[in-house]
Amino acid sequence: xxxxxxxxxxxxxxxxxxxxxxxxxxxxxxxxxxxxxxxxxxxxxxxxxxxxxxxxxxxxxxxxxxxxxxxxxxxxxxxxxxxxxxxxxxxxxxxxxxxxxxxxxxxxxxxxxxxxxxxxxxxxxxxxxxxxxxxxxxxxxxxxxxxxx
Numbered sequence: 001x002x003x004x005x006x007x008x009x010x011x012x013x014x015x016x017x018x019x020x021x022x023x024x025x026x027x028x029x030x031x032x033x034x035x036x037x038x039x040x041x042x043x044x045x046x047x048x049x050x051x052x053x054x055x056x057x058x059x060x061x062x063x064x065x066x067x068x069x070x071x072x073x074x075x076x077x078x079x080x081x082x083x084x085x086x087x088x089x090x091x092x093x094x095x096x097x098x099x100x101x102x103x104x105x106x107x108x109x110x111x112x113x114x115x116x117x118x119x120x121x122x123x124x125x126x127x128x129x130x131x132x133x134x135x136x137x138x139x140x141x142x143x144x145x146x147x148x149x
Contacts, residue, residue, distance in 0.1 A: 020146050024146055024148050026115065027116070027119070027146070030111060030115060031112065034109060037101060037104055037108055041098060041105060048094045051087055051090060051091040054087060055084065055087050058080050058083065058087070063079065064081070065079065065080050066079060066080075067079065069086075119146060120146065122146070123148055124148070
């Protein structure tokens, strides 16, 4: 890659140049999306653990015993033999969703890293392997990169 354009801004995927502010905004949006995916994955992990605990407990109970299940905000009375298959099916669906979410999270992480490398984005407090350039304190784009808090 040539270092011919010192004052250039980074190129966007559509061919338009991005300003430092646009790079920071897009980087923050990508980080927020990644955090949202991670948060949803953690929520699903908890739900999966709850389902596992309930399934283990119900397997040891008499199948004709009454139990209660929340369906759409309404508490319904069923027997264990009716509820257990539904819980197991829900657990499988949560597992599939969790796997899909994990793949999305990995893809988002790769996208974020590629964007960081492409636009030379550095986080505050992050050690930089290269010595800082004179006259480029905050990074206004181009070869200096972008500094994100």
